[in-house]
Amino acid sequence: MTTTPTQAHADPGAAPVRAPAGPPGTPGRLPLADRAEVRAWTGAFVRGEAARLILTFTLFAAALVAGLIGPRLLGHLVESVKAGTTAGRVDVLALIFVGILTGHALLARAARTQATLLGERVLARTREDFVRRVLGLPLSEVESVGTGDLLSRATTDADRLNESIRQAVPRIALAAVTLVFTFAAILLTSPLLALGLLAGVPFAVVSTWWYRPRATRAYERLLAQEADVLAVTHETARGAATVEALRLGPRQVARHGDAVDRVVRTRQRTTWLQTIWFPSLDLATMVPMALTLLIGGPAYQRGAVGLGELTAVVLYVQALGEPLNDLLTWTDELQIGNAALRRILGVDRLPREQPWPAPSTDGHAIRLEGVGFGYGPGREVLAGIDLDIAPGERLVVVGASGAGKSTLGKLLAGVHHPTRGTVRIGGADVTTLPVSRLRREIVLVTQEQHVFTGTVRDNLTLACGGDGDEALPDERLWGALEAVLMTDWVRSLPDGLDSEIGPGAAPVSPSTAQQLALARLLLSDPHALVLDEATALLDSTASRRVERSLAALIEGRTVISIVHRLDSVRDADRIAVMDRGRIVELGSHEELLAAHGAYAALWHSWDSARRAGARPERRTSG
Numbered sequence: 001m002t003t004t005p006t007q008a009h010a011d012p013g014a015a016p017v018r019a020p021a022g023p024p025g026t027p028g029r030l031p032l033a034d035r036a037e038v039r040a041w042t043g044a045f046v047r048g049e050a051a052r053l054i055l056t057f058t059l060f061a062a063a064l065v066a067g068l069i070g071p072r073l074l075g076h077l078v079e080s081v082k083a084g085t086t087a088g089r090v091d092v093l094a095l096i097f098v099g100i101l102t103g104h105a106l107l108a109r110a111a112r113t114q115a116t117l118l119g120e121r122v123l124a125r126t127r128e129d130f131v132r133r134v135l136g137l138p139l140s141e142v143e144s145v146g147t148g149d150l151l152s153r154a155t156t157d158a159d160r161l162n163e164s165i166r167q168a169v170p171r172i173a174l175a176a177v178t179l180v181f182t183f184a185a186i187l188l189t190s191p192l193l194a195l196g197l198l199a200g201v202p203f204a205v206v207s208t209w210w211y212r213p214r215a216t217r218a219y220e221r222l223l224a225q226e227a228d229v230l231a232v233t234h235e236t237a238r239g240a241a242t243v244e245a246l247r248l249g250p251r252q253v254a255r256h257g258d259a260v261d262r263v264v265r266t267r268q269r270t271t272w273l274q275t276i277w278f279p280s281l282d283l284a285t286m287v288p289m290a291l292t293l294l295i296g297g298p299a300y301q302r303g304a305v306g307l308g309e310l311t312a313v314v315l316y317v318q319a320l321g322e323p324l325n326d327l328l329t330w331t332d333e334l335q336i337g338n339a340a341l342r343r344i345l346g347v348d349r350l351p352r353e354q355p356w357p358a359p360s361t362d363g364h365a366i367r368l369e370g371v372g373f374g375y376g377p378g379r380e381v382l383a384g385i386d387l388d389i390a391p392g393e394r395l396v397v398v399g400a401s402g403a404g405k406s407t408l409g410k411l412l413a414g415v416h417h418p419t420r421g422t423v424r425i426g427g428a429d430v431t432t433l434p435v436s437r438l439r440r441e442i443v444l445v446t447q448e449q450h451v452f453t454g455t456v457r458d459n460l461t462l463a464c465g466g467d468g469d470e471a472l473p474d475e476r477l478w479g480a481l482e483a484v485l486m487t488d489w490v491r492s493l494p495d496g497l498d499s500e501i502g503p504g505a506a507p508v509s510p511s512t513a514q515q516l517a518l519a520r521l522l523l524s525d526p527h528a529l530v531l532d533e534a535t536a537l538l539d540s541t542a543s544r545r546v547e548r549s550l551a552a553l554i555e556g557r558t559v560i561s562i563v564h565r566l567d568s569v570r571d572a573d574r575i576a577v578m579d580r581g582r583i584v585e586l587g588s589h590e591e592l593l594a595a596h597g598a599y600a601a602l603w604h605s606w607d608s609a610r611r612a613g614a615r616p617e618r619r620t621s622g
C-alpha cells in the first residue's frame with residue numbers, strides 16, 4: 001500500500017516526515033513568523049486601512065466623549081438641586097442627559113459596525129493571501145507538513161486574528177482613550193481626589209508584568225496543540241477507508257484523545273494564570289475607589305472639595321474600572337491574535353517555488369541519473385537509479401510493496417525532488433521547471449481524484465491555463481468526455497456541462513471521479529503520464545470502465561504505469577522491476593521471462609494463480 005503523508009505522520013514506525021526547510025519551527029510543523037515580520041504586516045495593515053481605522057477610532061472617541069459628559073451633567077444636576085433650582089431647569093438638564101445617552105448609543109453602534117467591517121475585510125484578505133501563499137509552495141513542502149497545520153492556520157487562526165482586529169483593537173484603543181480622558185476629567189475636577197488613583201497602579205503593573213510572558217507562551221502552545229487536534233481529525237476522515245481496513249479506529253481515537261488532553265491541560269494553565277491576574281486587576285480599581293472616598297469625606301468636611309466634585313470623581317473612578325479591565329483583558333485577546341498572526345505569516349518562511357524562467361527543453365525524453373531519495377535523513381528509499389524513457393514509450397513498474405515504486409513516480413512527476421542525482425525531461429532538470437511548465441510535460445495520476453465543487457465544465461477546464469478562466473469550446477469538452485466514455489453520464493445530468501457536481505450536488509462515484517480526472521488530463525494534454533495504481537481502489541466493473549477511458553488518454557503519450565496486477569504488462573514496451581529502492585531488472589516481457597529472474601518468478605506465480613481460477617494475488621510481490 002502506498003503510504004500517504006498523513007499515514008506517515010500517524011505511523012510511529014515510518015520514517016520521520018521531513019521537517020520543513022527554512023527557519024526554525026518544530027519538526028513536522030510549519031514555522032512561525034518572528035516579531036519583525038508581524039510588525040511589518042501590522043505596518044502594512046495600518047497603512048492600507050488608514051482611512052477606515054481613523055473613521056472607526058473617531059466614531060469610538062465621539063461615543064466616548066458623549067459617554068463622559070453624562071456623569072459631569074449628573075454632578076451639575078446634583079449641585080443645582082442642592083443650590084435650589086427650578087423644576088423646569090431640572091427637566092431641561094434631564095432632557096439633555098437623555099439626548100446625550102441616545103447620541104452615545106448611536107455613535108457606539110456606528111463605531112462597532114465599522115470595526116466589524118474592518119475585521120471582515122482583514123479576515124477575507126488574510127485568507128486569500130494565505131491560500132495564495134500555500135498555492136505558491138512546492139508540493140513537496142505542502143506534503144511534508146500535512147494538512148492539519150495548514151488547515152488550522154487558514155481557519156481557526158484566521159478567525160482569531162479577525163476577532164482580535166474586530167474586537168480587541170477598537171476595544172483597546174477605546175479603553176486607552178477612555179482612561180486618558182477619564183483621568184484628565186478627574187484631574188480637572190479635583191487634583192486632590194486624583195491622588196487616590198495612584199494606589200491602583202502597583203496592582204495593575206506588577207500582576208500584568210508577571211502574567212504577560214507566561215500567557216504568551218501558553219497561547220502559542222495552545223494554538224499549535226489545537227492544530228494537532230485538527231490534524232488527527234482531518235487525517236482520520238481523509239484516510240477513513242484505511243482506518244477501517246486496518247482497524248485503526250481505537251488507535252486514532254486514542255491519538256485524538258491525547259491531542260485533546262494536551263489542549264485541555266494548556267487551557268487549564270491559561271485559566272489558572274487568569275485566576276491570579278483578574279483578581280489583581282479588580283484590586284487595581286477597587287483600592288482607588290476606597291481611597292477616593294477616604295480622602296473625599298474629610299476633604300468635603302473641610303470644604304476642600306464640593307459635593308458635586310466628589311460625586312463626579314466617585315462616578316469617574318467607578319467608570320475607570322471598566323476601561324482598565326477592558327484594556328488589559330483585550331490586550332490578552334490581542335496576544336492570541338498575535339500568536340495566530342505569527343502562525344499565518346509563518347507559511348511565508350517556507351521556500352517558494354523557483355521564480356526563474358523555465359529552462360528550454362529539447363524533446364520529451366526522460367532521463368534519471370544516479371537518483372537517490374529519502375523522506376528523512378539517514379534512510380534512502382531510492383538508491384542509484386539510472387533510467388532512460390523514450391518519448392511515447394510505455395514502461396510498467398512492478399515490485400514488492402515498499403520497494404519505492406510510488407516514490408519513483410513522484411520523483412518523475414517532480415512532486416519530490418531527488419536528494420541526489422537528477423531527473424531530466426527534454427534535458428531540463430525537473431527541479432528547475434516551474435510547476436505550470438512541468439505539468440505540460442508530465443502529470444501524476446493516482447487512485448485519489450478530487451471532484452471540485454462546481455459545474456462539470458469547471459471541473460474539466462480548471463487544469464487548462466492554470467487559472468481556469470480560459471474558455472474552451474464545448475466541442476472540445478464533449479470530445480474529451482467522449483474519449484473517456486462519459487458523455488451518457490453528463491447528458492443524464494439536469495444541466496449537462498453546467499450541472500453542479502460534488503459535495504452537496506449531483507453525487508460522483510469514485511470511478512466517475514476518476515474518469516472526470518482523465519478527461520481533465522486529456523484537455524490539459526501533458527506529454528507524459530505517471531499512472532500510480534490509478535484503478536486500484538475501484539471494483540472490477542468500474543476498474544474496467546476506467547481502464548477503457550485510460551486507453552484514450554495514453555494514446556501517443558509516454559506512460560509510466562505503476563501496477564500491482566500483471567494483466568496488461570505484456571502490452572508494455574519495457575518492464576522495470578524494483579526491489580528495495582533499486583531497479584533490479586529492466587526489459588520487455590519476453591526478455592525478462594527468458595532471464596528467469598525476479599520478474600519471471602513473479603509472472604509464473606501470478607499466471608498459475610490466474611489459470612487455476614483463483615483470485616490473482618493483488619500484490620506483485622507475491
Ligand SMILES: Nc1ncnc2c1ncn2[C@@H]1O[C@H](COP(=O)(O)OP(=O)(O)OP(=O)(O)O)[C@@H](O)[C@H]1O
Pocket residue numbers: 001002003004005008014015016017375376381399400401402403404405406407408
Ligand atoms: N511520505 C512518506 N514519508 C515517509 N516515508 C515514506 C513516505 N512515503 C513512502 N515512504 C516509505 O518509502 C518506502 C517506499 O514507499 P513507496 O510507497 O514508494 O513504495 P511502493 O513500492 O510504491 O509500495 P506500495 O506498493 O505499497 O505502494 C516505504 O518504506 C515507505 O514506508
